[in-house]
Amino acid sequence: MLDPYKIREDFPILERKVNNNPLIYFDNAATSQKPRQVIEAIKSFYENHNANVHRAVHTLSQEASELYENAHEEVARFINASGMEETIFVRGTTEAINLVAYSQGLHNLKENDEVIVTLMEHHSNIVPWEILSKIAGFNIKYVDVNNDGTINYESFEGAISKKTKIVCVSHVSNVTGVVNDVRRIAKTAHEYGSLVLVDGAQSVPHLPVNVKDLDADFLAFSGHKMLGPTGIGVLYGRREILEEMEPFQGGGEMIRAVEFSSKTRRCSITWNDLPWKFEAGTPNVCGGVGLTEAVKYLKKVGMENVKEHEEALTKYAMSKMRECCKKVKIYGPQTPTAKCGIVPFGVDGVSSHDIALFLDNYGIMVRSGFHCAQPLHEVFRLNSSARASFYIYNTCEEIDRFIEILKEIEQF
Numbered sequence: 001m002l003d004p005y006k007i008r009e010d011f012p013i014l015e016r017k018v019n020n021n022p023l024i025y026f027d028n029a030a031t032s033q034k035p036r037q038v039i040e041a042i043k044s045f046y047e048n049h050n051a052n053v054h055r056a057v058h059t060l061s062q063e064a065s066e067l068y069e070n071a072h073e074e075v076a077r078f079i080n081a082s083g084m085e086e087t088i089f090v091r092g093t094t095e096a097i098n099l100v101a102y103s104q105g106l107h108n109l110k111e112n113d114e115v116i117v118t119l120m121e122h123h124s125n126i127v128p129w130e131i132l133s134k135i136a137g138f139n140i141k142y143v144d145v146n147n148d149g150t151i152n153y154e155s156f157e158g159a160i161s162k163k164t165k166i167v168c169v170s171h172v173s174n175v176t177g178v179v180n181d182v183r184r185i186a187k188t189a190h191e192y193g194s195l196v197l198v199d200g201a202q203s204v205p206h207l208p209v210n211v212k213d214l215d216a217d218f219l220a221f222s223g224h225k226m227l228g229p230t231g232i233g234v235l236y237g238r239r240e241i242l243e244e245m246e247p248f249q250g251g252g253e254m255i256r257a258v259e260f261s262s263k264t265r266r267c268s269i270t271w272n273d274l275p276w277k278f279e280a281g282t283p284n285v286c287g288g289v290g291l292t293e294a295v296k297y298l299k300k301v302g303m304e305n306v307k308e309h310e311e312a313l314t315k316y317a318m319s320k321m322r323e324c325c326k327k328v329k330i331y332g333p334q335t336p337t338a339k340c341g342i343v344p345f346g347v348d349g350v351s352s353h354d355i356a357l358f359l360d361n362y363g364i365m366v367r368s369g370f371h372c373a374q375p376l377h378e379v380f381r382l383n384s385s386a387r388a389s390f391y392i393y394n395t396c397e398e399i400d401r402f403i404e405i406l407k408e409i410e411q412f
């Protein structure tokens with residue numbers, strides 16, 4: 001098991017006080033805090049190696065290019081991709097999903113085609129498909145979610161057909177922490193000849209994720225939720241699919257040649273190799289450097305340990321909330337099995353924003369609202385929820401303090 005007290009020493013922000021109380025950060029599903037190693041790697045990059053990549057022959061550009069390419073290799077190894085050709089750097093999960101939606105929507109999806117999306121998706125795995133369906137004319141079929149927050153697999157099996165071209169599913173729900181059986185979904189989807197896009201925003205930071213085991217065609221995730229900086233994320237794609245796919249954005253970096261013909265007075269363009277074909281413009285080099293350190297940090301801790309630690313915290317929090325609080329309701333699954341470190345909850349008669357504001361007075365940060373998943377809240381018939389989400393530096397002691405304040409809220 002990991003030692004959260006030892007880990008905390010690496011996170012400078014955890015030393016600060018908020019409203020005269022020690023900071024308790026339970027909003028990790030929104031973004032994680034950053035260890036000193038990541039902060040220092042970013043500082044060192046700007047102090048020693050800053051240059052644009054792949055454009056100049058000088059020393060700094062060579063160094064920056066090597067760091068940026070290494071970042072792709074490091075991430076590829078972390079998720080067991082076949083190589084850096086399969087790891088495209090983007091701004092985050094949202095941009096990764098938009099890349100697939102625009103590329104597939106504009107070039108491969110047609111009227112009468114269908115895309116399957118589950119009702120537990122984050123808005124970033126719903127909105128791009130709704131936008132593209134209006135342009136390309138394909139239909140979207142939504143898969144039901146059970147009252148306990150798990151996917152209704154019968155609904156999925158009823159929705160899939162030969163018309164299905166892409167199945168979009170989150171690996172882990174950002175509201176309930178439910179872990180979906182992606183392998184099962186991918187097996188069925190592939191039998192029907194459909195591609196599978198997995199939103200890994202809440203799984204890659206918290207579980208060992210192996211793209212070959214998942215059998216996903218695409219996996220999207222964000223660096224900032226896994227100890228890395230904001231503005232850097234990853235789209236994994238199966239090499240043979242990426243090779244066939246049209247680029248999402250055009251510009252420098254993503255082309256090998258742009259040749260003007262004086263005869264046709266048009267340019268003919270040859271795409272660059274993978275992954276650069278999908279990385280138009282000057283990339284977030286420094287973000288890649290920060291993400292490399294984040295991945296190294298997580299590997300050192302061990303992803304199995306991360307998973308176990310979060311499961312233990314979730315189990316502890318859920319049992320304490322039940323034991324000590326009379327007016328607190330936990331939403332989603334009632335047992336912490338097959339669930340990451342996320343606990344959505346409410347307090348009878350108190351709005352989720354008031355819960356979050358009350359906790360904030362005591363230095364405890366939780367999220368309130370829809371968490372960008374309004375359809376799932378509609379399934380639960382909730383106007384909003386509060387959400388505590390844990391990571392490697394959280395402790396049972398912090399949960400005890402959280403429970404104390406929840407008890408005060410019950411009197412509110």
Ligand SMILES: Cc1ncc(COP(=O)(O)O)c(C=O)c1O
Nearest residue numbers: 092093094122124174201202222
């Ligand atoms: C499941 C899920 N998908 C997608 C996103 C969007 O991530 P980003 O804002 O980093 O693009 C989030 C962020 O909370 C998420 O939890």
